[in-house]
Amino acid sequence: MEDSLFLMNNLWVIFATVLVILMQGGFILLEAGSTRMKNAGHTAGKSIFAFGIASLTFWAVGYGFIYGEGNAFIGMSDFFFGDFTGVSEGLMGSVDFMFQLAFAGIALAIAFGGFAERAKLSVYIIFAVLFTAFIYPVIAHWIWGSGWLAGLEKQDFAGSTVVHLTGAMAALAATLLLKPRIGKFNADRSSNPLSGHNQVYTVLGVLILWVGWFGFNAGSTLGVDDGFFGYVALVTQLAAASGAIAALLITWVDKGKADVPTMLNGTLAGLVAITASCAFVAPWAAVIIGFVAGIIVYYSMKFFESRGIDDPIYALSVHGVAGVWGTLSTGFFTTPQLAAMNGGSAGLFYGGGFAQLGVQAIGVVACGVFAFGASYGLLLLIRSMVGGLRVSREKELLGLDMSEHGSYGYPENFVSEEAK
Template structure:
């Protein structure tokens, strides 16, 4: 068996493990960004929804994306089980498991819009439907043999496919679920329902940062030529620039180097470079990260002013910066890298508005599709289930106790007969 073939497969399995480890980063990020009365719930729902996403992706998701079909959807390879096929120079099973990890990440991003107020049953049902009807369709359009791929849409590792798709589903959820109790006052002012552990949040961001080298680097799908090293370089530069830019902008406007904003700046840079990492020069990666760091700060303020309660900042980090990252290739894609990785050169390299136009069409249609389908699904669920939000009493108690019957921090739990408010409420 060819040595390069074996090395490629080992590399992608390692990258799969790195992307799967990002779920641990999301657990710490989301738990740290919310109140301690919901920490166990957030950790637990992440694990079982990754399980649901895996089974649905095996049953239909992979087939909808990569199966033979038409420009809209695939119709083969359901209940995937090939052991001797070769796909994109990889063993079919290796390609499958790597793509599965991306589907699970998109779902986890979507659940940012559910945080601290959705029923456990809502997570279960939506996980199935998102993994079957939303993510695979967008992924087929861009990464499968879909119509956006035919136009030359550039999205190397998923600023649109993964991040924007998840964020638009999160937006639908935040609108239907409405803000958390106590988030907004009658006069329209906002209260800071601060997360309970910034150390968890920072560690979560670091785990995500490390996992991103599997996310972006693994999307090369090969070790030959070591192009994954270049992808790692642009990824690192954008993340670093995003963190610094966000810290500077929040300090300039508030006088304080706000830690959550700085952390979101790093994630913003990572999300933005995900589409363009294989298409741009290092200086452009730095600029893309800087702009993402600025954008994420003002986006967070905008959504809060609009009374859209987004505890994990999924809309700003993954949605707005996912859009910027996708459009950035239309500006900065170099002729040589565009030719090597697909698509045309960007506007600033003499490519005109063609690629930028394709990028714009891609993010617009993909975002609208993800939002509309997610909104319809959640609205129907809300009617059929008698509501997808927990009761006011359950929300005040916390989802750890009301949904799971156990507390994420049991040493802080008072006697069950104690009628005082639980810690973190």
């Protein structure tokens, strides 16, 4: 019986890993659809090589920095991972490695939202290595390894902080250094819509992400023996649904139109927010967490744009602001029973006081500051190495498909009349 359970647990986590990797496809459609046609092939293609780079880097050093024996800041063993006999968290070491690798790839995909439509290809390549080696692993070690936030029992079941806030802070550093896209803002600081070229792609991308999120959250139970993965899936679904409805309603009330892109971002914000708390809160709380996320993502998008920050994929709002809310929400809504099962203390609304909320806030500040500061510093280093982060004005106007790759994602739409 124990052997069968061990096998089922490993099969479940590998299946969850596949779902998380499939989320890369969701990001491909979401990002390509949210950008202009002249950049679509580049935006989609960089996701593949970025995940390849992340895989090799994570194998070489990333996993060791997270889970290796070390100190409260970083792990220092298990580099060039190749253990096929050991058991970690009740799983084969290789299975655990694959699951953790998939999460690192998602964090990088989020970070690259801040680079969209203007960064050099070489910048993507170098940053992918540095982010997967030195930024994401440090924060993951602090919370999921044997780091100092783990010692404080910070609650982040599947990564609102580790994955989403980390990626968003890297995206913020990138978009500040790269500056807005040509034509995004006018001299009076008013903004112009640079609409994505395919809304159907973005809808399908969000649906794929929604499905993949069950691997993200429910897969983080790391087993099937107690059936808890079903409960995690339930609260995940409720938060996503609530976020979608809230975002749709708020745009309808505020703008007089039910805006589809905002609804999609509200869906993702609900998913991001529940990622930390999916193992800690009751279903009714998941509905509230998702609903609040759907509202704040709308106002967050408007706020950043009003400040002249050009965030083409809205990574700062969807993954950053919603990630902060999701992280803090456990400090309010964690039930005593689920805290006893999964770590930490009960939330404020269950008589737990401010203790857990304080730990969550410390984690948000520490991880956010580190992710932003390290990303900003490494991007400055990259800028000095490659002679600038951004493509030339001429290349940006031409589009990154042609200027960086020599071919269009939609060649039939750019063929000249002479060629026809």
